[in-house]
Ligand SMILES: [Fe+2]
């Protein structure tokens with residue numbers, strides 16, 4: 331892979347996943363119980379470490395990433411800053427919103443100079459992200475084990491902790507490939523199965539976290555879960571072209587649903603136990619998947 335490709339792919343993956351990781355740690359930090367103050371402190375430190383890495387990445391990413399990444403709204407949406415401010419205020423846990431503001435100012439520049447110096451810097455960030463990620467995966471797995479043994483209580487579904495681990499492992503595989511200066515590639519149907527399963531989980535979490543009185547929204551969430559469950563099954567048979575089209579249509583729909591849910595939560599119009607930042611987080615993951623779907627060439 332060329333130097334330009336290495337720099338762009340690294341920056342784009344890090345911008346997306348470093349934020350996803352620090353938000354996972356924020357959700358863990360704010361859903362553990364006061365008795366587990368040691369784990370809360372650990373989640374907080376890991377969150378801040380990923381935040382620091384993201385802050386560094388944003389500086390190097392300016393002008394160096396592709397226009398379509400900026401346009402995809404997978405890095406930040408127009409709701410992110412507001413969702414962060416409200417969720418931080420409601421939980422008391424810290425979020426560095428300066429990073430978000432810097433991300434709103436990111437630009438793409440087609441004739442950007444991809445220097446050897448920048449390649450070294452990016453390689454260094456990749457290595458540090460990989461080391462930190464190993465710790466994060468271990469931490470999440472430890473919490474899930476303790477939770478399943480009923481030794482701790484977390485107000486996140488065990489299935490959600492498993493979901494956070496799966497997303498971290500995907501990022502891990504990407505960083506492993508980049509450490510060898512190779513393109514992180516997955517067979518198309520494996521990638522579709524992974525993300526369709528992520529979308530299915532999101533629909534189930536939303537369904538389970540909405541207030542029982544929100545009947546219409548719960549019904550819609552349930553329908554999305556069924557749609558994506560079917561798409562996961564279809565990805566085993568794997569008719570690529572057909573599956574890409576169907577996944578794109580379903581993801582556009584769930585993206586719209588998540589978008590209006592984020593708005594509704596920010597405006598206090600939906601009864602639920604979904605923090606606004608979680609709604610924005612799953613919206614960005616849908617945007618990320620949609621951008622991947624648009625880039626698949628069959
Ligand atoms: Fe996530």
Ligand SMILES: [Fe+2]
Pocket residue numbers: 493497528532612615
């Ligand atoms: Fe997710």
